[in-house]
Amino acid sequence: MNVQDKVIVITGGAGGLGSVMGKTLSKEGAKVCLLDIDEERGQKTVEEFASEGLSATFYQIDLTSEEDWQSVAKKILEKHGRIDVLINNAGINIRKPVEEMSFEEWNTMMRVNTGSTFLGTKTVLPVMKEQKGGAIINTSSVCGLIGHKYTPEAYTAAKGAITLFTKAIASRYGSFNIRCNSIHPSTVMTPLVEKMLQDPQRAAERLGEVPLGRLATAEDVAQAVLYLCSEEASFINGISMPIDGGVTCY
Ligand SMILES: NC(=O)c1ccc[n+]([C@@H]2O[C@H](COP(=O)([O-])OP(=O)(O)OC[C@H]3O[C@@H](n4cnc5c(N)ncnc54)[C@H](O)[C@@H]3O)[C@@H](O)[C@H]2O)c1
Numbered sequence: 001m002n003v004q005d006k007v008i009v010i011t012g013g014a015g016g017l018g019s020v021m022g023k024t025l026s027k028e029g030a031k032v033c034l035l036d037i038d039e040e041r042g043q044k045t046v047e048e049f050a051s052e053g054l055s056a057t058f059y060q061i062d063l064t065s066e067e068d069w070q071s072v073a074k075k076i077l078e079k080h081g082r083i084d085v086l087i088n089n090a091g092i093n094i095r096k097p098v099e100e101m102s103f104e105e106w107n108t109m110m111r112v113n114t115g116s117t118f119l120g121t122k123t124v125l126p127v128m129k130e131q132k133g134g135a136i137i138n139t140s141s142v143c144g145l146i147g148h149k150y151t152p153e154a155y156t157a158a159k160g161a162i163t164l165f166t167k168a169i170a171s172r173y174g175s176f177n178i179r180c181n182s183i184h185p186s187t188v189m190t191p192l193v194e195k196m197l198q199d200p201q202r203a204a205e206r207l208g209e210v211p212l213g214r215l216a217t218a219e220d221v222a223q224a225v226l227y228l229c230s231e232e233a234s235f236i237n238g239i240s241m242p243i244d245g246g247v248t249c250y
Pocket of ligand 1: 013035
């Protein structure tokens with residue numbers, strides 16, 4: 001899969017999925033930029049990359065701040081001169097059903113999950129238009145495809161918005177040679193779900209829903225992302241790709 005020398009920006013780059021996406025892309029020759037609010041974990045991630053002979057640059061950012069986006073994009077462009085791929089990957093989950101969730105918490109879910117995707121996309125579109133091409137990959141979830149009964153409704157609503165935002169961007173900006181696709185992983189063991197999976201009942205529920213009989217790994221997700229970033233996917237635009245072992249089949 002050819003991503004050689006592509007400048008690839010990954011939000012939530014210090015997290016469970018983002019860091020593995022970064023390693024996979026760096027191994028294939030991409031210039032990886034990891035964006036995250038967690039400076040300490042970000043620096044540790046970059047050190048981990050180096051210990052494996054890989055490289056990445058870390059940029060600290062609050063993804064819900066338009067000012068931060070502008071200043072980080074400027075730094076990336078000063079260093080690399082272009083942005084070939086943006087992976088809007090960061091996300092949070094406040095694990096409460098509608099009846100227990102405050103309006104403030106609902107708004108936080110929307111601001112961080114969908115707001116960061118909006119701001120990232122808004123920031124890179126002019127850059128990609130100018131360079132006559134690019135790709136955007138949005139991390140949604142199986143919950144962006146179905147009303148998943150074990151998941152907070154606010155998470156489902158935020159991820160569902162990302163699914164259609166993706167298609168809208170794909171249809172408007174395809175004529176600028178900008179592709180936009182979303183990925184929809186089922187449960188992957190990362191810090192986001194670690195605590196939830198410590199409850200044996202919930203772990204069994206999550207495992208029981210997967211026809212392939214195992215949870216997803218971060219590598220499963222990273223391989224799909226590698227494809228969507230690559231030259232080989234140059235005609236793939238506006239898809240919602242499940243990486244879920246069949247969870248959304250029934
Ligand atoms: N882990 C799963 O089971 C699973 C399944 C489907 C989809 N997803 C989605 O995958 C994406 C990555 O999740 P993960 O499992 O790697 O989670 P994670 O918690 O390991 O990583 C998320 C990262 O986002 C960063 N972040 C959060 N808010 C931020 C902000 N305002 N500014 C900058 N950075 C911020 C965090 O610091 C963290 O490093 C999320 O969008 C999540 O919803 C995860």
